[in-house]
Amino acid sequence: MITSHMNGYVQEASGRAVSHRERAVDCPGEESSLVKAPHCSAHMERIQHYQEELRKRREEDGKGKHDIDPNASLRLKKLSQNPKVGIDNPTFDGKENATKDSSSSGPVVELEDLLQAVKWVQHCLNDPQSQQDVDLIMQLLAKEEFKNAYTIYTVLSQQMNRVSPTSPLTAQAQDLCQEVQRILQSSQQKEGLELQALLTNPHLQALMQAHDSVAGQEMAEENVTQYLGETVKLVRLEKARDTPLGATVRNDMDSVVVSRVVKGGAAERSGLLSEGDEILEINGIPIRGKHINEVHDLLQQMQGTLTFLLIPSSQIKPAPHRQTVIHVRAYFDYDPSDDPFVPCRELGLSFQKGDILHIISQDDPNWWQAYRDGDEDSQPLAGLIPGKSFQQQRETLKKTITDKSQEQQGKVWYSKKSKKLKKRNISTLSKSTDYDDILTYEEMSLYHQPANRKRPIALIGPANSGHDELRRRLLSIEPDKFAVAVPHTTRNPRIHERNGREYHFMSRSAFETDLAAGKFIESGEYEKNLYGTSTDSVRHVINSGRICLLCLHTRSLRVLRSSNLKPYVIFIAPPSQERLRALLATERKTPKPEELKEVIEKAREMEHTFGHFFDATIVNMDPEQAFHELRRLIDKLDTEPQWVPTSWLC
Ligand code: 5GP
Numbered sequence: 001m002i003t004s005h006m007n008g009y010v011q012e013a014s015g016r017a018v019s020h021r022e023r024a025v026d027c028p029g030e031e032s033s034l035v036k037a038p039h040c041s042a043h044m045e046r047i048q049h050y051q052e053e054l055r056k057r058r059e060e061d062g063k064g065k066h067d068i069d070p071n072a073s074l075r076l077k078k079l080s081q082n083p084k085v086g087i088d089n090p091t092f093d094g095k096e097n098a099t100k101d102s103s104s105s106g107p108v109v110e111l112e113d114l115l116q117a118v119k120w121v122q123h124c125l126n127d128p129q130s131q132q133d134v135d136l137i138m139q140l141l142a143k144e145e146f147k148n149a150y151t152i153y154t155v156l157s158q159q160m161n162r163v164s165p166t167s168p169l170t171a172q173a174q175d176l177c178q179e180v181q182r183i184l185q186s187s188q189q190k191e192g193l194e195l196q197a198l199l200t201n202p203h204l205q206a207l208m209q210a211h212d213s214v215a216g217q218e219m220a221e222e223n224v225t226q227y228l229g230e231t232v233k234l235v236r237l238e239k240a241r242d243t244p245l246g247a248t249v250r251n252d253m254d255s256v257v258v259s260r261v262v263k264g265g266a267a268e269r270s271g272l273l274s275e276g277d278e279i280l281e282i283n284g285i286p287i288r289g290k291h292i293n294e295v296h297d298l299l300q301q302m303q304g305t306l307t308f309l310l311i312p313s314s315q316i317k318p319a320p321h322r323q324t325v326i327h328v329r330a331y332f333d334y335d336p337s338d339d340p341f342v343p344c345r346e347l348g349l350s351f352q353k354g355d356i357l358h359i360i361s362q363d364d365p366n367w368w369q370a371y372r373d374g375d376e377d378s379q380p381l382a383g384l385i386p387g388k389s390f391q392q393q394r395e396t397l398k399k400t401i402t403d404k405s406q407e408q409q410g411k412v413w414y415s416k417k418s419k420k421l422k423k424r425n426i427s428t429l430s431k432s433t434d435y436d437d438i439l440t441y442e443e444m445s446l447y448h449q450p451a452n453r454k455r456p457i458a459l460i461g462p463a464n465s466g467h468d469e470l471r472r473r474l475l476s477i478e479p480d481k482f483a484v485a486v487p488h489t490t491r492n493p494r495i496h497e498r499n500g501r502e503y504h505f506m507s508r509s510a511f512e513t514d515l516a517a518g519k520f521i522e523s524g525e526y527e528k529n530l531y532g533t534s535t536d537s538v539r540h541v542i543n544s545g546r547i548c549l550l551c552l553h554t555r556s557l558r559v560l561r562s563s564n565l566k567p568y569v570i571f572i573a574p575p576s577q578e579r580l581r582a583l584l585a586t587e588r589k590t591p592k593p594e595e596l597k598e599v600i601e602k603a604r605e606m607e608h609t610f611g612h613f614f615d616a617t618i619v620n621m622d623p624e625q626a627f628h629e630l631r632r633l634i635d636k637l638d639t640e641p642q643w644v645p646t647s648w649l650c
Contacts, residue, residue: 022248022259022344023292025299111150115141168215173208232280235272235308244381245299245306247273248344254289258313262347263360263369263382276313283307326359327373327446329643331439331612332395334385341394342384343367349383353612356444356643357385366390373643391440399438439612445649447566448641455637456538456548456565460557460610461572462602464584464591466620470572470630471549483546485537488520491529504537521563522556535563547634554610561613566648568637570630571607571614574599575621583623615642 109117118141122134140146170176177199184196198204216238239245246265249256258267258277267273279287279295283306287295299306336348349370351357356373360382363369367390369382386394449455459467474482488504490511499505506514511530515523523532533550541548542565550567552560560567574580577596584591591599607614616633620626636642 022250023296024248024344024346025245025296110154111141111147114150168211171212171216173211173215174205177205177208231312233272233277233310233312235270235310237266237270237272237306237308239266239303239306246381248347249279249292249295251292252278256287256290256292256295258310260344260347260364260367262384264371264380273308273310274313276315278311278313279308280311281307281309327444327643328357328359328441329444329612329645330355330357330441332391336384339386341386344384347381347384349385351385354614357441359385362387388440392438395438395440443646444643445646446641447644447649449566449637451638452545453542454545454547455568456542456550457634458550458552458557458560458567458569459572460552460554460569460606460614461620462574462599462606464580464589464599465572465574465603466583466623466626467572468551469623470620470627471551473627474549474630481547482549483541483544485533485541485548485550487531487533487537488514489529489531491527491531504534518559521550521560522552535565538563538565554606557610557613561645564648566644568633568642569613569615570633571611571617572626573603573607573617573619575619576600579621583620 115138118134118137122131122138125131125134181196181199184192184199187193187196216236237245244265245267246262247258247267248260248262250259251257256279258273258275258279261268261273261275281287282295282298283302285298290298330351330353333352335350336342336345337350339345339348342348349357349372351372357370358373358376359368359370361369365387367384368387370385371379371382459471461467471484475484486500486502486504488506488511490506490508491503493499493503493505497503497505508530511532514520514534515530515532519534519536520532521535521538523530525531538548538550550560557569560569575583577593577600580596580599581591581593584596607617618626618629618633
């Protein structure tokens with residue numbers, strides 16, 4: 001799968017070979033110059049020529065099926081010479097005539113004429129069998145029922161001819177009006193002045209504008225014709241300065257083929273350009289034989305109406321289906337400029353761990369199309385991001401390669417717990433690597449907390465980052481709004497303590513049973529006694545309508561997230577080393593420089609390993625500011641829906 005993306009190298013401007021087999025034919029952010037697409041009359045002539053050829057061919061095909069060659073029999077020749085019946089079309093089928101000439105206002109043959117024509121036939125035919133046949137027809141025509149049916153048919157066919165709209169001749173009626181006005185400027189004739197007054201009338205100008213926009217849409221629709229024996233389609237797209245075309249092309253031998261149509265671009269919105277279509281011409285410029293880089297450069301120069309002559313993809317187009325947009329949180333950083341596998345670098349979308357992405361197309365399982373949350377309005381074109389399984393596969397591959405090279409270098413792994421040297425077996429490692437262990441994306445949904453069930457707030461941070469202090473402050477200022485979960489302990493109650501107020505007191509064996517059953521979010525041992533916070537304690541605070549404040553270690557995050565408590569996790573990051581020293585000094589703490597460094601190092605590590613679980617981060621530069629920011633974030637949970645893992649809402 002990966003290797004297929006390495007095929008088709010193209011040369012970058014620098015000359016460096018890169019593995020991008022597609023080229024965006026128009027890129028977001030790239031300035032298109034103001035060269036208007038030439039209105040190529042030669043090209044239009046060619047198209048008309050193709051269409052004329054097709055029309056003729058169709059007529060010829062049709063003739064074989066419906067028409068009769070008048071020269072094929074003497075009888076018909078005689079018949080065709082009757083001026084009433086008509087030499088060009090000796091068929092009596094009024095319907096056929098009606099479809100051939102949509103401007104005629106009814107069947108060519110009136111009933112009376114039809115009778116005359118049959119009489120003429122009778123006169124021409126001498127043999128008794130024919131006489132008998134024509135007699136039968138005459139009897140039929142004389143019947144009242146037939147006359148009525150024929151009258152109805154006549155009326156209907158006239159109606160149908162009238163509703164058939166003619167196709168627009170131009171989408172530039174406004175330009176034509178202006179041109180005529182320019183010519184009339186020098187005219188002093190009465191008619192000229194009158195026409196000038198008409199053309200400058202705002203109502204007429206509005207009419208022309210409406211005409212052009214409707215005609216523009218109609219003319220953009222596909223025209224199918226013949227080109228070198230192939231069925232081709234003619235597609236017109238309007239390429240505005242601020243609307244990217246949004247398509248990529250690839251070289252397939254000497255052909256230039258539409259490789260990808262990106263959501264949000266003019267190509268996608270028109271619905272006329274499809275993946276697999278071969279581009280023969282753009283505005284009359286032949287494309288076959290050109291390198292995709294040339295096509296890219298060419299299109300960058302163009303603006304306005306682009307006329308594509310295409311050989312439609314032979315692949316059967318799947319029925320258009322409504323794509324369901326899924327929202328994910330990214331669990332890795334992605335930079336397309338650093339990705340040798342991205343099929344089209346210009347269309348790659350960069351993002352950072354924790355970003356919310358809206359996936360709007362997974363048509364290509366390897367390269368999804370997405371927008372970053374908040375970018376949808378400013379960035380009309382979707383970007384390419386690696387699909388989930390593609391990302392998992394290459395991360396596994398990367399991991400295996402790294403592990404192998406480390407093994408070759410004689411590196412070993414340490415088990416953190418035992419601190420004993422422990423060599424891991426490479427083959428078991430790669431075999432046991434579960435794709436689900438590799439974090440890519442998690443599906444998210446918007447969740448608005450109900451007023452009576454507030455989400456618990458988990459404050460995370462290294463010791464001395466100030467998260468404990470922030471929690472204390474919230475509790476002391478608004479004790480009715482905030483609360484802590486009553487912890488459990490195996491130690492004996494002190495004299496003033498009451499079960500369920502300071503602690504839930506329990507036996508060691510009961511604690512251990514609950515711990516094994518996963519009932520604790522976190523736990524620890526202090527002076528041979530066990531302590532811990534249970535999910536039930538947190539739920540108790542939630543049910544009371546207050547906001548449960550938790551200060552947790554990062555290792556509790558996984559359990560907390562799978563607990564159905566819907567926590568909102570805020571990381572309290574320390575400021576710079578110097579600022580941290582100053583802040584701690586106000587609390588009469590005098591940490592050594594290496595201790596300060598350790599706090600910052602610890603925070604960095606926490607962010608690196610668990611950053612994707614943080615809903616927000618507050619850098620504690622100033623306790624007052626940090627407190628206000630914390631209040632703002634907590635209040636926002638009441639006013640705005642937040643992204644939470646979709647699995648929480650199932
Ligand atoms: P004490 O027995 O004096 O109330 O608390 C002793 C220690 O246990 C303190 O350091 C306190 O922070 C810790 N402790 C209290 N509750 C919990 C808890 O829920 N979980 C953990 N891990 N430690 C706790």
